[in-house]
Amino acid sequence: MNRFIQIHLDEEAIVQTDPPQTPAPPMLELSRVVKSFGPVVALRSGSLRLQSGSIHALVGENGAGKSTLVKIVAGLYRRDAGEFRLRGEEVDFTSTAQSKAAGIAVIYQEPTLFPDLTVTENIFMGRQPVNRFGRIDRKAMRREAEELFQRLGVRIDPDRPAEGLSIADQQVIEIAKAVSLDARVLIMDEPTAALSGVEVDRLFAVARSLRDEGRALLFISHRFDEIFALCDTVTVMRDGAYVATTPIAETTVDEMVRQMVGRDVTELFPKTPAEIGEPLLEVEGLTRAGVFHDISFSVRAGEIVGLAGLVGAGRSEVARAVFGVDPYESGSVRIGGKGLPKRRPDAAIREGLALVPEDRRKQGLVLESSVSRNVSLVIRGQLAKAGIITNGFENRAAKVWASRLEVKTNALSTIAGTLSGGNQQKVVLGKWLATEPTVLIIDEPTRGIDVGTKAEVHRLLSELAGRGMGILMISSELPEVLGMADRVLVMREGRITAEIDRADATSENVMFAATHATGAHS
Amino acid sequence: MTSSAPAPAPVIEKTAVTKRLQAVGAAREFGILLALVIVVVAATVANPNFLFSADGWRDLLLTPSILVLVAIGQAIVLITRNVDLSVGSILGLSAYLTGRLFIDIPGIPILAVFVAAVVFGGLLGLVNGALVAFAKVPAMVITLGTLYAYRGINVLWTGSDRVNASDLPKDFLALGTGQILWIPILTVIALVVLVIVGWIMKNTRGGREFYAIGSDPSAAELYGLRVTRRLLIAFVSSGALAGLAGVLYTARYGTVNSQAGSGWELDAVGAAVIGGVAITGGVGSVWGAAIGAVLLLTINRALPILGIPDFWQRAVVGVLIIGAIVLDRVLAVRQKRKLIAAREDD
Known part of the structure; x- marks a missing residue:
């Protein structure tokens, strides 16, 4: 068996490299698989080779392309290019039923039972x-x-x-289903994210017995200690491409983190220096049982604070609690020294707080309405004269923001749902900027946006900070956090685990704080 | 998996919660059966003729028989988390079709008319199902549309015309009033359909898939169930049963105008809900819906005998429906709490 580690930081090399060759025909083999959604390339070159009787780990940052790869295997997506072989035979699934019939079972993080x-x-x-x-x-x-x-x-x-049923039991039922189907390939997408220590141990025992029966298992996880405890081999992905496949005994956490983040990032996302002023948003000891614990931080005028961490670390939940959408049990939120009441988003808006949510299609926009109606949505009260609002008022307000944000649309009457992701994001931004906030919380500002528009959004955030706004930017994209933030807060499993200044922040130390699960098994 | 397990599997005992839940499920249908008995007893005490007379006994069984058929179809659709509001209009169209066939084709066999009306109803149901399954428009909207559209066709076709009893063969009309032993023929037909559909819903893969789809439609897709096909079958069944109900309506009443069956869709939905079929899908049985239909119509007949003024009779039906929904909701919340508690006991 070929045992050396392959690491290729050079993109050209990545595209041309496959996982190490093994003599036996692999159970499942993906080679240089490509998948794009419109202009967004989710998977540039995905390669993976699963052997029978082995547990294989798949790791990578959020957005590295792991989920896309899994969905291609599951038959939810069809690949644009590349090879996909099962027991040496070329396959091309057009439905989940076909993938299932071929002996592939996928267990999602949140099982779907009746x-x-x-x-x-x-x-x-x-x-x-x-x-x-x-x-x-x-x-x-x-x-x-x-x-x-x-x-x-x-x-x-x-x-x-x-x-x-608990999530753990639901997963066991999914596994039982897979076993009764005699699935030869089992894919588990972050199965331990919602499990307690005992439940994780039980799941691992099940996984090992399935491996010993000669099945091929793929285990997607962010918890390194679990990967080392359970898996035989690990494949690292980064930026939609295969990086390396290594036997677990021959790698270390540091090595894996380096493979996951290794790239030059500082050039891409420049934040122009701004004068940092007084604290605008102060959060003290915010706690919601089981979701986040003892969260304290401040955001000052002219400052962009990056909130990094993995999906599910509780970042969006903190943002929603601060804004007053979700409840919290203890702690306080102050804006400009003035305390905000719990569960009162209207009060938060009045005090100058704005929240651009993570899922713009569901939470940020009324997709069926026009651009101008969307932009003027929050400030309707101010636009109305004697309680009556006309299209004219809306259009006037929307025009200002649409032109300032350079929303690319023919008319303000365009239906928001028909715009591109980037332009939708600008409309959501415009909606909140129209309230003239002093503090902006923005959750995943550039998710699903093409590179060009990304840069525009970054320039815009930088400009807003330059005018004295305080910005809390939640992002799962490390380069974005490192490039934009004056200060980086890292959350893991509901707690802030690190606070790092711009000068000291590196991919490695942020990733380490986000993933290094010391208590996952306790 | 193979059945050659070395050691015999230790039987996992039914837990107390599971037993109680199965009891509650049965109790839900038993409960409304009990309500039905109470209504009948009360009305009989007030006026013994309600039950103890040839007419009383016959009416008790005959009146709800046609609605039972429509409610069975409605229950199938509701269990898939959809609704069919067009059943009243389908019933009206197929009732008029029945009359026209006898008038326009003298000597047509009665069986042929039955088949024609059922197929016709099934086709109208197929239109509903296709629009819901392929166009992905909520069934509420689609069938509200076809409710009016089918009724419109009916008005256009019938005009001010009507089918009279004198246009229909005597043998056919005898079906509507005839009895086998002491049981009206219409009731026998409804019972046979109920037993067959009830068995299918409980014991076949297809039947269980209706429940699965209604319980979680997106999970059904992930399971690889043929959701589109199931939805088509549900709507075709509902349409076909409304078509059958249309023939029986003509046999029973003899006169059919363009408004036959109007408003029945609400009675059918009401009957199913009273009988414990969840409007949110996945829960209930056609037996419950059938008993609900009997209760609904029997109450209507019993209230005047009990001296309750006309004015209040519709309100009582309303209270019954709301009461049933509140009861189901309370039971569901309590059940969920118990299930979560049972999990933590482990």
């Missing part, structure tokens, strides 16, 4: 054992479910409805 049906029915839905009259043999079905649970070493009542 809440009203029993556990047994959930396992066998669509392929229940039937007699020759088409009658479902409930006894046989239940017996098989029991045998499955026994084999997996778990105790779940097969007759109870799936409603109310």
Whole structure:
């Protein structure tokens, strides 16, 4: 077996390299797979090789292309180019049913079961054992479910409805389903994210017994200690491309982090220096049980504070609590020294706080409405004369912001849902800037936006800070955080684990603080 | 998986919660059966003729029989998390079609008329199903549209014309009033359909898939279930049953004008909801819906006997529907709490 480590930081080299060759034909093999969505390239060159009887880890930053790769294997997406082989044979799935029939089972982070049906029915839905009259043999079905649970070493009542089951139990049911289908390839997408220590141990025991039965397992995780405890091999991805495949015994956490982030970033996202003034937003000891704990930070005038961390670390939840959308149990939020009441977004807006949410299509825009109506949405109260608002008022307000943000649209009456991602983001920004905020919280400002528009959004944020606005920027893209932020806060599992100044922040130390799970198993 | 497990699997005992839940599920249908018995007993005490007379007994069974068929179809659709508001209009069209066939084709076999009306109803249902499954428009909107469209076609076709009992063959009309032993023929037909559909819904893959789709449509897609096909079958079944109900309507009442069956869609939805079919899909049974239909119409007949003024009769039906929904909601919330608690006991 070829045992040397391949690391290629040069992009050309990445595209031309495959995982190390092994003598046996691999169970599943992806080679230089490409997938784009419009102008956004999600996967530039994805390669992966899974062997039977082995647990393989797939790691990479958010946006490295792991999920896209998995969705291609699962038959949810079709690749644009590249090779996909199963047991040496070329395959091209157009539906999840085809992937399933080929023996591939994907267990998602949040399993989707039928809440009203029993556990047994959930396992066998669509392929229940039937007699020759088409009658479902409930006894046989239940017996098989029991045998499955026994084999997996778990105790779940097969007759109870799936409603109310813990995520861990739901995952076990998904695994039982995969085993009963005799899936040869099992893909688990961050299965441990919502599990307790005991549940993780149980899941790992199940995974090991499946490996020993000769199945190929792919384990996607951000927790390095779990990867080292469970997996045999690790593949690292970065920026939509394959970086390296290494036997787990021959790598270290530092090595993996380096492979995940290794690139030059400072040139891309310049923040022009601005005069840093008084603290505008002060958050003290904010706690919501089970979501985030003892969060304290401040954002000063002219400052961009980056909030880094992995998806699910609790960053967006903190933002929503600060803005007053979500509740919190203890702690305080002050703007310009004035305390904000809990659960009152209207008060937060009045005091000069604005929140540009993560999911602009769902939370940021009324997709069916025009650009001008979207922009004027929050300030309708101010635009109205004697309680009546006309299109004229809306258009006047929208015009100012659309031109300042250079929204590329023919008319302000264009329906927001038809704009490109970047322009939609500008409309959401315009909506909040129209309220003339002193503090802007922006969640994933450039997700799903093409490179050119990205730069515009960055220039704009930089300009706003230059005029004395305080900005809290939540971002999962390390280069963006490192390039834009004056100060970087890192969250992991609901806590702030690091606060790093611009001068000291590097990909490595931010990534380390975001991932280094010392307490994952406790 | 193979069945050659070395050691016999230890039987995982049904937990207390599971037993209680199964009891609640059965109790839901038993509960409305009990309500039905109470209504009948109360009305009979007030006027013994309500039950103990040839007419009383016949009306008790005959009146709800046609609605039972429509409610069964409605329940199938509701269980998939959809709704079919066009059933009243389909019933009206197929009732008039029945009359026209007998008038325009003298001597047509009665069975042929049944088949024609059922197929016709099924086709109208197919239109609903295709619009819902392919155009991905909510069923509420689609079937509200076809409710008016089908009724419009009916008005256009019928005009001020009407089918009279004198236009229909005697054998056919006898179906509407005839009895096998002590049971009206219409009731026998409804019961046969109920038993068959009930069995399918409970014991076949296809039947369980209706529940799965209604319980979580996106999970059904991920499972690789043939959702589109199932939805088409649900709407075709509902249409076909409304078509069958249309033939029986003509046999029972003898006169059909352009307004036959109007408003029945609401009775059908009401019957299903009273019978424990969740409007949000995935829960309930056609048995519940059928008993709900009997209760709904029996109450309507019992209230005047109990001396409750006309004015209040519709209100009582409303209270019944809202009460059933509130009851189901309370039961669901309590069940969820118990299920979560049961998990933490482990």
